[in-house]
Amino acid sequence: MKDLTIASIEALPVSFPLRQAVTQGLGSVTKRDTVIVKVTTVGGLTGYGESYNGRAPLAVAATVNTTLRDLLTGMDAAATTAVWDVFERRVLANHGTCAACVCAMSGIDMALWDLAGKALGVPLYRLLGGSAREVPAYAGGFALGYAAPAAVADEALSQVAAGYRAVKLRLGDTLESDAERARALRAALGSDVGLLADANCRYSVSDVRAMLPVLAETGAGWLEEPFPPYQDRSWRSAGSITADVLPLAAGENCYTRYEFHRLLDAGAVSIVQPDLSRCGGITEALRIAALASGAGLPVCTHGCHTGLNFAASVHFLAAIENGWYFEADGSTDNPLRTVACSASYRLSASGTVTPLDGPGLGVEVDEDYLRAHPLTDGPAWH
Numbered sequence: 001m002k003d004l005t006i007a008s009i010e011a012l013p014v015s016f017p018l019r020q021a022v023t024q025g026l027g028s029v030t031k032r033d034t035v036i037v038k039v040t041t042v043g044g045l046t047g048y049g050e051s052y053n054g055r056a057p058l059a060v061a062a063t064v065n066t067t068l069r070d071l072l073t074g075m076d077a078a079a080t081t082a083v084w085d086v087f088e089r090r091v092l093a094n095h096g097t098c099a100a101c102v103c104a105m106s107g108i109d110m111a112l113w114d115l116a117g118k119a120l121g122v123p124l125y126r127l128l129g130g131s132a133r134e135v136p137a138y139a140g141g142f143a144l145g146y147a148a149p150a151a152v153a154d155e156a157l158s159q160v161a162a163g164y165r166a167v168k169l170r171l172g173d174t175l176e177s178d179a180e181r182a183r184a185l186r187a188a189l190g191s192d193v194g195l196l197a198d199a200n201c202r203y204s205v206s207d208v209r210a211m212l213p214v215l216a217e218t219g220a221g222w223l224e225e226p227f228p229p230y231q232d233r234s235w236r237s238a239g240s241i242t243a244d245v246l247p248l249a250a251g252e253n254c255y256t257r258y259e260f261h262r263l264l265d266a267g268a269v270s271i272v273q274p275d276l277s278r279c280g281g282i283t284e285a286l287r288i289a290a291l292a293s294g295a296g297l298p299v300c301t302h303g304c305h306t307g308l309n310f311a312a313s314v315h316f317l318a319a320i321e322n323g324w325y326f327e328a329d330g331s332t333d334n335p336l337r338t339v340a341c342s343a344s345y346r347l348s349a350s351g352t353v354t355p356l357d358g359p360g361l362g363v364e365v366d367e368d369y370l371r372a373h374p375l376t377d378g379p380a381w382h
Helices: 057-072 080-095 099-120 149-162 175-189 205-217 232-242 256-265 282-294 307-319 367-371
Strands: 006-024 027-041 046-051 135-140 166-170 194-198 220-224 248-250 269-272 299-301 323-329
Touching: 006 057, 006 099, 006 367, 027 057, 027 099, 046 057, 046 099, 046 307, 057 080, 057 099, 080 099, 080 282, 099 282, 099 307, 135 149, 135 194, 135 307, 149 166, 149 175, 166 175, 166 220, 175 194, 175 205, 205 220, 205 232, 220 269, 232 248, 256 269, 256 282, 269 282, 269 299, 282 299, 282 307, 299 307, 307 323
Parallel strands: 135 166, 135 323, 166 194, 194 220, 220 248, 248 269, 299 323
Antiparallel strands: 006 027, 027 046
């Protein structure tokens, strides 16, 4: 086997403008910012990962290119647990689970797993003890924003025509508009397509109480992130309100197993949603999945940017015993998935995806294309 000592670590921050702005509870988004991480070994192997931008892609990229590069260069790329332990002792111990540091580590960790698979010539899901099983997928990402109800319904129908058996509806607008969109979507989809609701941390407890009858009427499969993960009191209150009607889902905004442990301890969340590009990477996601398994809870991944994170998420879900839904990219305007890399998943006629069979993540990256689209000034969200 080639020498797997880490020779270099490099962050590539990139931006792609959207053809049309999309409005959700988070605001209006006009571009996609993300950070691709490239790790190269002494033996010449290269692995790629994705770091979530955390609304601060320059900070994430700088953390990769300074602190973490200095700390991890020279370590064994295959020793992912040891690498993560160094990160925890030398970074988290002093700074806590701050977003930029954990997002930066997430991309490095993903790249290390990509490298390990390439070194052994096996796909990631086999390294993780999984199989090439089918994973149910739903249409998420930047799709289904605050458009007119008829337009949202038309978009959802196009996703169903593509093969998806579940779609995500964005809440967090006015309660009247949220209810109107939910009813329009259910009427258009019929009863055999799953409807998942995401409030993007824009609800209050009273909003949850007011919207609950509508979600029950439309057969919503879950209510995702009505509040930020740190609002423990709101989660406890909402959990008691929704307990007999529908489950609450959260996790995309949590960093490391420690924050997930707190989330699960609150007892309100029934569906756990780590994002591999921000929770700490694949190494930490496996620990989070174990926490959820111990609590008897399913895991559904969150993802919305590059094919690297999408591919890694399918591998991960196919390898854990409590894996459930894969959040696919429902948008048609995402060159980070369709151009910057090879296909990261393929949707079957029954609405499922299977992990790629190529070594590592199984994704080829067009590095020239990424370097031709460097990070642009200004925020992505307004």
